[in-house]
Amino acid sequence: MRSIFLLLAALASCMITVAQQAAAVDSMKKSFAQAKTVEEKVDILDGLSRTLMNVDLDEADQYGNQLITIAEESRKRKLMIFAYMSNGTRCSYFSGIKDYTNRSIDYYTKALTISRQNNMDEETGEVYLKLATLYLSIPDRDKALNYANQAFSIISPLKNDSLMVEANNTYGHIYLARNEKILALRHYFTALHIAEDTKKPFLVRSCYTSLSNFYSSIEDYDKAIDYYTEAFRKLDEMKEKNVPYQRAIDINNLGKLFASKKNYDIAINYFRRSLAMADSLKFSTLKTPAYLSLLNQYLRMDQPQKALEYFNSSQGEELKSYLRQLRFSSYIDQAYAVIYSELKRFDSARFYFNKASDFFEKSPNEIVKMSFYAQFGSFYQKTGEYSKSIELYLKVKDIAERTDQLESAEAAAKHLDTLYSKSGNFQEAAVYNSTYYKYKDSVETLNKQKELTQVEVSAEQYRQKKLEEEEADKKRRRNNIQYMGITIGISALFIILVVFGMFKVSASTIKLIGFFAFIMFFEFIFLIFKKNIYSFTHGEPLKDLTFMIALAALLVPLHHWLEHKVIKYLTSHNRLTASGRTLLSKVFVTKKKDEKTKV
Numbered sequence: 001m002r003s004i005f006l007l008l009a010a011l012a013s014c015m016i017t018v019a020q021q022a023a024a025v026d027s028m029k030k031s032f033a034q035a036k037t038v039e040e041k042v043d044i045l046d047g048l049s050r051t052l053m054n055v056d057l058d059e060a061d062q063y064g065n066q067l068i069t070i071a072e073e074s075r076k077r078k079l080m081i082f083a084y085m086s087n088g089t090r091c092s093y094f095s096g097i098k099d100y101t102n103r104s105i106d107y108y109t110k111a112l113t114i115s116r117q118n119n120m121d122e123e124t125g126e127v128y129l130k131l132a133t134l135y136l137s138i139p140d141r142d143k144a145l146n147y148a149n150q151a152f153s154i155i156s157p158l159k160n161d162s163l164m165v166e167a168n169n170t171y172g173h174i175y176l177a178r179n180e181k182i183l184a185l186r187h188y189f190t191a192l193h194i195a196e197d198t199k200k201p202f203l204v205r206s207c208y209t210s211l212s213n214f215y216s217s218i219e220d221y222d223k224a225i226d227y228y229t230e231a232f233r234k235l236d237e238m239k240e241k242n243v244p245y246q247r248a249i250d251i252n253n254l255g256k257l258f259a260s261k262k263n264y265d266i267a268i269n270y271f272r273r274s275l276a277m278a279d280s281l282k283f284s285t286l287k288t289p290a291y292l293s294l295l296n297q298y299l300r301m302d303q304p305q306k307a308l309e310y311f312n313s314s315q316g317e318e319l320k321s322y323l324r325q326l327r328f329s330s331y332i333d334q335a336y337a338v339i340y341s342e343l344k345r346f347d348s349a350r351f352y353f354n355k356a357s358d359f360f361e362k363s364p365n366e367i368v369k370m371s372f373y374a375q376f377g378s379f380y381q382k383t384g385e386y387s388k389s390i391e392l393y394l395k396v397k398d399i400a401e402r403t404d405q406l407e408s409a410e411a412a413a414k415h416l417d418t419l420y421s422k423s424g425n426f427q428e429a430a431v432y433n434s435t436y437y438k439y440k441d442s443v444e445t446l447n448k449q450k451e452l453t454q455v456e457v458s459a460e461q462y463r464q465k466k467l468e469e470e471e472a473d474k475k476r477r478r479n480n481i482q483y484m485g486i487t488i489g490i491s492a493l494f495i496i497l498v499v500f501g502m503f504k505v506s507a508s509t510i511k512l513i514g515f516f517a518f519i520m521f522f523e524f525i526f527l528i529f530k531k532n533i534y535s536f537t538h539g540e541p542l543k544d545l546t547f548m549i550a551l552a553a554l555l556v557p558l559h560h561w562l563e564h565k566v567i568k569y570l571t572s573h574n575r576l577t578a579s580g581r582t583l584l585s586k587v588f589v590t591k592k593k594d595e596k597t598k599v
Contacts (some may be wrong), residue, residue, distance in 0.1 A: 366399050390423070
């Protein structure tokens with residue numbers, strides 16, 4: 001009951017990537033009409049076709065096909081690959097619908113064929129990663145891992161940090177789905193370290209969201225919220241046009257994490273904040289994730305009457321209008337079916353379950369299908385139609401076993417035990433009672449493994465921290481050695497400068513040595529100050545500039561004045577030559593005495 005809109009929730013997350021254009025579809029159409037080059041047209045059509053997946057599917061297909069036509073006519077392989085990948089990406093937004101899943105695979109396969117035929121390794125690696133992500137959403141974890149392995153073997157020799165970050169994050173998602181959590185965490189940390197070295201906020205942000213998802217999966221919601229908050233803050237460093245829209249999405253996602261933590265009041269507050277932000281941006285489509293979250297929240301809190309009132313409110317009408325626009329009326333039927341079933345209004349619930357049934361039967365997404373079967377089976381159990389309920393719960397158990405959803409398999413077995421008992425089939429009831437306890441033991445073991453995983457994760461974090469500290473210590477020692485070398489070098493130049501002044505060395509030579517000695521000395525001072533002002537300026541450009549101007553205003557005149565005085569003094573011959581003659585005479589007198597002593 002808690003997750004009516006599983007596929008639609010995934011759709012809401014896809015809105016993140018295209019939100020910046022979605023508020024300006026008309027503007028993009030005008031830009032396309034004015035575009036001169038093929039590259040401009042392809043870039044605009046990419047954003048336009050993906051954006052329209054949230055607005056008008058027929059129009060999205062129209063512009064997606066136009067994108068492919070223009071790219072094919074250009075005969076530029078990069079553009080052709082880009083066009084097919086763009087279409088694959090937009091169709092993957094609806095990976096829970098068989099037609100769109102197949103179309104996405106076809107588009108990616110065409111992009112892959114072109115990239116491999118033309119030995120374009122970066123593009124090939126990128127397509128493999130897209131296919132891995134798509135198959136993970138179906139879910140087909142073996143195929144996903146196979147594509148990720150192929151991608152990594154191609155990407156590893158390339159010097160492309162962005163692809164390496166994406167590859168490691170993809171590995172993390174796959175291993176997390178395979179319940180290999182420590183491997184997943186290591187890949188997430190590897191991705192984060194690479195991203196931090198690039199200093200690209202959008203890459204670091206993607207790693208934070210991945211880590212948030214990881215900690216949510218092991219039910220460490222505080223850490224999940226911490227990482228998502230860090231991801232949210234990274235938006236302050238990004239200059240893309242979608243940042244205001246992304247903030248609204250992030251606030252909604254933070255609300256969902258608080259809901260998982262059972263901080264329901266905070267969660268509802270976040271959902272309403274997300275709605276207010278979307279409203280201020282005058283972008284109605286952006287309200288959809290928050291509408292879904294609020295509806296599911298009322299069901300999560302076992303308040304079906306509030307859920308019904310909300311679904312029939314003006315906000316609920318906006319949500320339903322959006323779903324109809326995207327041809328997802330079956331999700332509206334499912335929502336009403338679940339709500340009416342909880343309210344024990346069985347005639348209405350039956351009507352809506354039957355109406356939605358055909359759509360979910362055809363869904364390629366096993367998790368979505370299993371959720372619907374469980375809801376429908378629960379309805380039949382409440383109405384006393386045990387044979388129909390048994391049929392559906394057997395399907396739930398079958399899917400749960402295939403997809404390693406142990407908790408769902410346990411729940412299905414428990415329902416089957418009860419249903420067979422009520423039907424008078426005590427032999428089958430005993431079988432499923434035994435199955436229930438088997439799964440219950442497995443789930444308890446899994447929960448213990450979750451606790452163990454949390455300990456292992458803490459150990460892994462400590463290991464990563466120690467490695468980072470060791471690396472920082474090595475870097476500090478290297479820097480100290482370099483600082484010492486620079487200091488010795490500058491000191492040596494000044495000693496040479498003074499010694500040259502003691503002898504009849506040409507003024508040009510002294511000026512040359514003096515120039516390098518003083519410029520190195522004062523630049524070294526600049527370097528030291530620059531390394532230590534961060535604690536005051538925190539990297540803010542305006543503060544950095546103000547500080548450096550003030551420092552230059554002080555040091556540059558001092559540099560010129562001191563250099564002028566010293567060079568003038570040293571090049572005024574006969575001032576130090578007496579000292580030089582004395583030094584020479586002492587050296588040579590000592591040498592002569594040594595020779596006489598030997599004789």
